[in-house]
Amino acid sequence: MWNSVAIAAIQRAGSTIADTPASLSRAIGKTAQLLTRQRGTRRFDYLADPVARAGYLAGYLVPNGMRLQHLIDREQPFAVAPRRVLDLGAGPLSATIGLLLSTAGHQVREVVALDTCEKAMRDGTAVLREIAPQVEVTLVTASAVGRRARLPDGPFQAVLIANLLSEIKGSRESIARHVREMVVASVQRCSGDGCVLLLEPGTRVAARNLMQVRDEIDPATTAILAPCTGADRCPLLGRNAWCHASHPVNVPGPIARLRCAAGLTGLELSYSYLALAPQPRPVTRDRARLISDVMADRKRRLRYVCTADGLATLEWTDGDAVGDLALARRGDSVPRSLARAWMSPPPRTGRDRGQRGPATRGRRR
Ligand SMILES: C[S@@+](CC[C@H](N)C(=O)[O-])C[C@H]1O[C@@H](n2cnc3c(N)ncnc32)[C@H](O)[C@@H]1O
Numbered sequence: 049m050w051n052s053v054a055i056a057a058i059q060r061a062g063s064t065i066a067d068t069p070a071s072l073s074r075a076i077g078k079t080a081q082l083l084t085r086q087r088g089t090r091r092f093d094y095l096a097d098p099v100a101r102a103g104y105l106a107g108y109l110v111p112n113g114m115r116l117q118h119l120i121d122r123e124q125p126f127a128v129a130p131r132r133v134l135d136l137g138a139g140p141l142s143a144t145i146g147l148l149l150s151t152a153g154h155q156v157r158e159v160v161a162l163d164t165c166e167k168a169m170r171d172g173t174a175v176l177r178e179i180a181p182q183v184e185v186t187l188v189t190a191s192a193v194g195r196r197a198r199l200p201d202g203p204f205q206a207v208l209i210a211n212l213l214s215e216i217k218g219s220r221e222s223i224a225r226h227v228r229e230m231v232v233a234s235v236q237r238c239s240g241d242g243c244v245l246l247l248e249p250g251t252r253v254a255a256r257n258l259m260q261v262r263d264e265i266d267p268a269t270t271a272i273l274a275p276c277t278g279a280d281r282c283p284l285l286g287r288n289a290w291c292h293a294s295h296p297v298n299v300p301g302p303i304a305r306l307r308c309a310a311g312l313t314g315l316e317l318s319y320s321y322l323a324l325a326p327q328p329r330p331v332t333r334d335r336a337r338l339i340s341d342v343m344a345d346r347k348r349r350l351r352y353v354c355t356a357d358g359l360a361t362l363e364w365t366d367g368d369a370v371g372d373l374a375l376a377r378r379g380d381s382v383p384r385s386l387a388r389a390w391m392s393p394p395p396r397t398g399r400d401r402g403q404r405g406p407a408t409r410g411r412r413r
Pocket residue numbers: 093095108109112136137138139140141142143162163164165168190191192193209210211212215216
């Protein structure tokens with residue numbers, strides 16, 4: 049199914065600008081610059097530019113949709129299959145399309161998409177029509193944050209907020225306030241069995257923003273479904289580390305080729321996320337989340353886990369029958385009983401440096 053999304057996205061991108069693989073790759077390259085190096089200087093309405101929009105459609109819709117699908121299929125955050133969906137900062141509806149192609153997406157009947165850029169949403173609607181013509185789509189051109197924010201009325205079984213947080217403009221304090229207000233308003237628009245999914249890149253800055261949001265959640269009104277395992281405070285926030293998942297992925301060939309020609313070669317889906325529910329639900333305390341890759345020295349294998357009691361180190365040697373502890377990917381969770389059998393005291397902060405994690409950088413703040 050992702051192949052037909054890919055083809056529809058490429059065709060739509062091609063109808064926006066000159067339709068040759070070389071021009072689409074150049075557009076992807078331009079969009080990549082806007083999303084990374086030029087992030088600080090780009091205009092807030094950068095997707096109004098046809099080339100940037102074509103680049104986003106051809107190069108980002110599918111990987112972003114696959115991230116959302118991966119998250120849903122892994123966490124199963126919905127108590128019932130969603131019928132009504134709200135997509136905030138929808139862009140070309142990447143998150144909605146990811147939900148539609150997930151295990152939980154088969155019952156979706158209505159999508160309300162909100163973004164400041166109507167053209168991006170129209171592009172995405174054309175793609176969505178190819179795969180789910182039965183779904184009714186309403187587009188709302190508005191801001192999701194600030195004094196002028198008017199979020200559509202609920203209830204929704206799913207509120208999707210994907211790759212939006214880093215686009216919100218303002219001072220550090222005002223961004224934090226806007227995000228808090230948007231999250232509260234989103235949770236209020238969820239049905240009792242619904243869920244708000246926040247998805248961001250797996251980068252240090254994006255993941256730590258989400259960790260901060262998580263620590264400011266009011267437990268009286270909102271339950272944290274994932275990725276947290278029940279610790280009261282995020283144990284990584286004080287360590288200058290960041291929590292994210294990464295998994296290998298097969299982006300459909302036509303998209304992979306265009307991205308590759310634009311210099312984007314990553315085959316990993318790396319993302320950070322937060323799944324919230326409007327009513328407190330029992331917190332699962334019997335899982336431990338693997339928040340690093342396996343680190344090896346001559347004698348030992350080490351891995352960090354997050355549990356209801358906070359951060360811990362798992363330690364074993366070659367030949368120990370640790371099963372999933374060695375094989376699972378960063379971000380996966382395992383039974384706490386399995387982790388507990390190999391637990392040693394939490395890592396000291398000074399040892400936390402290095403690439404293989406938990407993702408850390410620089411000095412402790
Ligand atoms: C990086 S794109 C993400 C699009 C889509 N959710 C995805 O994951 O691919 C960010 C989107 O947020 C929109 N946006 C930025 N600021 C916004 C705001 N204050 N309110 C609503 N949408 C906003 C942009 O127009 C853009 O479409």
